[in-house]
Amino acid sequence: MTCPSYHPPDEMLMAYGTGSLDEASSLLIATHLTLCRRCRIEVERIEAMGGGLLDSLAPESLSEGALARVMTRLDGPPARSRPPQTAAVAGMPAPLWPYIAGGVDALPWRRVGPGIQQVFVASGPIARARMLRVAPGVVIPQHGHAAGEMTMVLRGGFADAGQTFEIGDIEVAGPETIHRPASDPEEGCLCLAVTDGPLRLTGLLGRLLNPFLDL
Template identity: 40%
Template sequence: MSENIKHHLSDSVLMAYAAGALPEAFNLMVAAHLSLCDACRAQAESFEALGGEVLEQLQDGKEALVSAESYAATLALIAGGPVETAATEDTGCAVLPKPLRDYVGGDLNAIRWKPVGMGVKQAILPTSKEASARLLLIPAGTAMPDHGHQGTEMTMVLQGAFQDDDGYFARGDVEIADSDLHHTPVADIHEDCICLAVTDAPLQFDRLIPKIAQKFLRI
């Protein structure tokens, strides 16, 4: 599975995860990706080890050797508590990675989908107010409405695939979108696409109907 992943998490996201500095929704995203991706999991573990080394230096009275940035990251790590490294994904036919299955209480049969139009369904997950998380089911070949971003949106494919101007995203791939990206994701025609999407600000839709529906759909 891991060798098929082409789109990974950035070092800045992994460092924030290791320091316990991400909102709950983004923590869930990172944990789900790490359970599928050996490369990102190894990188996250290296950042956690670095944080542990900084703590040891502080305990040994070597504060002078620690940079201001490392010290700040260490304080964030202490405030956030210990960070659990996501376990390698277990074998089997589950669509949801283990961190997500633990979170929703099962696989796809545990999800309470709600229709949002054009055959698309969503399930909003309960997380802290700093960011939102939702599961999306997009019928094969369906295009999502054109939209931009006021903040950060991270989308991870769990089943099927989608394509936009940034490339082709299949299971395990994560697209990180910010205010510079305006796109129209289209689900691959071969299979319904299921994604985990997390955002820290509302999306910016071009068309009137999505704008009207946005308030009710909480996107």
């Protein structure tokens, strides 16, 4: 498989490698890493750097009886059972499997426009991850963003502002971005998108519809 051409920002890889990224963004980065050797190497470098910093710290002495308490807990019953193993979903990267159990077609898709469906798969206090399924040759209505958005291609592809995004590629959009992506004319597009704020359709009709759309 060809390595993706468009990648997440370096600060996102750093946050993922240090374990400080929110669930929705972590899901997107983990999914991208399964398809991108370049970014996997970078995250491994970040994790190794963090491990080196821990090794350089001076050891702390244990309080009296700490070892005995740890051994007692290890000998006791487990605090909780391990979660059941998630079944594989054909054609989808492994990080997505727990979020799309039963397969892509079994998800509770909701129509948000002609040829456009979405379903939210992970939500947090700020960031939300959704899957978007767009029919072939559909142009997304022109819109902007209240905050940031990262969109990764899972199947098919899309074009935007003279660039073509294919499987594994990530398009990064900010509050200043106004665009009209168009899905692949033959395959359409299945994407994983993470937003830090709502999308906002532009134009008179868009402004009228925005209060009624969960984008």
